[in-house]
Amino acid sequence: MGEKKGIINMLIIKFLSDSPSTGYELMKKIEKVLGRRPSSGTIYPALKSLERSGLIESCREGKRIIYRLTTLGMEHLARYKEMKKEYLEWYEGMRKAFGEVFPTMKKDIDEMKLIFTYEVLSPLRDIIAELRDSGVDEREIRKVIEEARRRLKSLL
Known part of the structure; x- marks a missing residue:
């Protein structure tokens, strides 16, 4: 422990x-x-x-x-x-160990990731569709999404 x-x-x-x-x-x-x-x-x-x-x-x-x-x-x-890299390696090792002890854990974690991704991206998809329907230039939408992607990546 x-x-x-x-x-x-x-x-x-x-x-x-x-x-x-x-x-x-x-x-x-x-x-x-x-x-x-x-x-x-x-x-x-x-x-x-x-x-x-x-x-x-x-x-x-x-x-x-x-x-x-x-x-x-x-x-x-x-x-x-x-030591972030070392912690991430430790975390991955722990995840694998738990996966061995609890065989369905990997599937459960993957499902949780999918649910989170859906909860985050689904409203975004709806907004993008609404913007397109209202005539907003697709290049402008792509610029905003690309900027958001860069900002998210900078959090790493």
Whole structure:
């Protein structure tokens, strides 16, 4: 389960780079990403460990403890970004491992990707048809789509 702990730590560091937060706020943010809220028995030991490592710091504000990323934590986050290729390879390995353990998982994941693609592209297809029907020049439509494609690719 070391991978789970590593992911929680990565998310804590990422979220604290956005803004200081309480442990409870971090649990809610992580829940949005993972689809389930990590327990306090997971979050608070992770916060203590990150604080002992010098990656985060805490201060009491009234009854609340606010966690902030340190300079060392920011450097650590930058290393995460530099290691993107390694994380993607790890992710692919995990996906294959789960595919072996749960044979239908690959099919299930592929279906989820298709559903997402359909949900995103279907309204776009409808807008394009509406633009064509209203007489908008197809070259103009293609320019807009190409610009969107370039912007999406820049997110990689």
